[in-house]
Amino acid sequence: MIIRKVESRPFTIKLKTPFKNSNIEITKREGLIIKITEEYGNIGYGEVSPLPGLSEESLEDIVPIVKDLERKMTGSELDSDIFQSLKKYPSVEFGVSQALHSIFILRDGLNPKWNMISTISVNGIIGMVSHDDALKRARQLTDEGFQTIKIKVGRDNIEDDIKLVKSISENLNSSINYRLDVNGKWDVDKTIYAVEQFEGINIEYLEQPVSNIEELKELAKISKIPIAADESIRNMDDVKRFLTESNIQYFVIKPSLMGSITETINLLNLIQAAKRRVIISSAFESSIGRSALVFLASLVQNNSAHGLAVASYFSSDIAEDDYPIMNGKISFD
Template sequence: MSTPLPPLADLLDRAHVVALPLATRFRGVDVREALLLEGPEGWTEFSPFVEYGDAEASVWLRAALEFGWTPTPPARRDAIPVNATIPAVDAGAVAAVLARFDGCRTAKIKVAEPGQVLADDVDRVAAVREAMGPEGRIRVDANGGWNVDEAEHAVHALAAFDLEYLEQPCAEIDELAELRRRIRYLGIPIAADESVRKAEDPMRVARAGAADILVIKVQPLGGVRRALALVAEAGLPAVVSSALDTSVGLSMGTALAAALGDLDYDCGLGTASLFDLDVADPALRPRDGMLPVGRVSPSAPRLTELAASAGRRAWWFERLERCHTLLAAEREIA
């Protein structure tokens, strides 16, 4: 099923630009901006991070248009288990962050934060393990922040906390493959995120034997159907995760997770709990560690309350126009 490309004027008429404050700074972000659209199938989201170029951002627009203008694939489940997400906070703040994720049995912990050291990561992971107890599942995410030697050293320092897996410890695929070879005896799987969603060839990480698990995100991969096709071709277990989406964008993630044949891991779709306010009321936050599957609509009062400034709205509209032009040009070439 091809993704429609509605006229730009129609998209601009339907667009709402919002700015969501975060409860805790996350990956250098205090406010998350997004552009929401209401399509024939329901609300959808276009929210590439502001530093991304137009070519990369246009892939996110393709995903938004698919979700808003075409039916979702059939769902195999009606609820998705999700993990808590712990930013690179001090160990003393861990309990308060975990409390925002009702009933989650798994926690993903950010590590390798610029300006911090490994001892900070160890303290944070130790605090999560203490709070969750021995039955809790812990995974750490370095966002490619280590080289191979640093990652190997960090894994040994963190292995005592019984890691479920290590997400994107190094930036390059050959580094992931080398690290995977070095730490194989520890039995800690490696998951690839940026090596999938930011790669020109997202299958390369699987062909190189550089990962045991794929972390997949709907918008960066161009839509639910493209993400499903990637997982099928790779033949690896998948974890569906968010890109710090609003509740509307998270519903895109639940649609993907619901359509997967196998769902062996809790998904990183509970991130609405990191916001002070969300566009939906109530927000799509975990309840007993689960998210329901289904489309989400923003509330009119929240769209007004969280509306971005006129200058930011103009910036997003110009970005939408440029990405729309790129998608139109792709169709002409095809």
């Protein structure tokens, strides 16, 4: 395939209100939108938007990398080795891969090996906010039809987390499913204590309760509530290690921070073959980046809800959302 032209343009999207977890605060999302045109005029778009506090690379790092790619790829035969040079910059690899993947689908159609589902469940999310605001948000999410709610925890005083989760569960329908995302802020003792306090609450999993990988593996053995890995997963080797060395049942994957779309598909297949569960999770991408996440979520065969409900936090977006969430689900043809 001959690449006729590669272009990029910057974007900035402000959030209506800051989104906080126990480690970072997001007030806006910045990045680049890549546009690739191939020899027959087919066009693909991809998003490059490293997330401060989670991505290893910064926006300042990737701008010259993308500009260099524009020069190297324009007018050239597509070289698969291009991805090897991007391994240090997963957000760039994701954006280029997304754009090319879109072109391949336009040219060749959907891969018949992809067993895509037509309806995706999505979890609502509550950031690190006050008790009253969290309860208000929880009620709003259930009114909007969400059956799974992810709550950011990991406050300085664990009793505040416990009080909040109990309050939300007591005020909502008993059928609601909860996920608690600690972002690595607890230790083993705090996690065990919290698990005891949450007895009787419908908690699907604790996400990254500790930052230490060995402690995470140990908790997966002893916790009565299943453990999910998130920040500890950044590539295929991490996944293989957890599959062979731990009893972790849930893998929270942020594709835009991991790199190649093709490698992410292989990763999803690997996890599902091991009878573990995959959650595709947004890193607050624009509608362009989220479209790739919806595609990846459609390849996951379990019925778990995915973490894609971030559009409502944006004051605007760079394109119309082709995959709106209705009653906690995304449906498409």
